[in-house]
Amino acid sequence: xPGQRHHRAWWRPTIAEFTASGMHRLDFAVRRGVHPxxxxxxxRKVAAARVARPILLRVEMxxxxxxxxxxxxxxxxxxxxxxxxxGTDPGYVGAAIARDADAAAVVPRLPxxxxxx
Numbered sequence: 240x241p242g243q244r245h246h247r248a249w250w251r252p253t254i255a256e257f258t259a260s261g262m263h264r265l266d267f268a269v270r271r272g273v274h275p276x277x278x279x280x281x282x283r284k285v286a287a288a289r290v291a292r293p294i295l296l297r298v299e300m301x302x303x304x305x306x307x308x309x310x311x312x313x314x315x316x317x318x319x320x321x322x323x324x325x326g327t328d329p330g331y332v333g334a335a336i337a338r339d340a341d342a343a344a345v346v347p348r349l350p351x352x353x354x355x356x
Contacts, residue, residue, distance in 0.1 A: 245273070250281040257282070 245253075257267045257278060268275040313320055 247284075251285055254278070254282050254285045 253271065253273075257264075260267060262270070264278050265275050268278050271278075
């Protein structure tokens with residue numbers, strides 16, 4: 240409807256329809272009864288919102304060894320990962336880190352699913 244304000248909930252499917260239609264912006268704007276500059280502006284806003292992704296992909300808690308109380312927290316952000324070992328005995332924690340580093344060198348990491356990227 241001409242002159243009516245539309246919100247993001249209305250524009251998102253409308254811009255998806257515009258993109259799928261292959262029509263020129265002016266033709267689509269006339270057909271939908273909106274200003275062509277609004278179509279262009281909202282197309283940019285919707286595209287910019289689509290690019291935003293959460294940086295924190297996964298947090299895992301590894302198995303803890305109850306005798307020495309060592310826990311490993313792994314934070315995966317994008318292509319990198321940070322592992323933090325927490326425990327009460329510094330010598331044992333250091334040995335656990337070294338053991339995990341040797342195991343990580345042998346076992347390849349699982350790829351991050353494309354849907355998460």
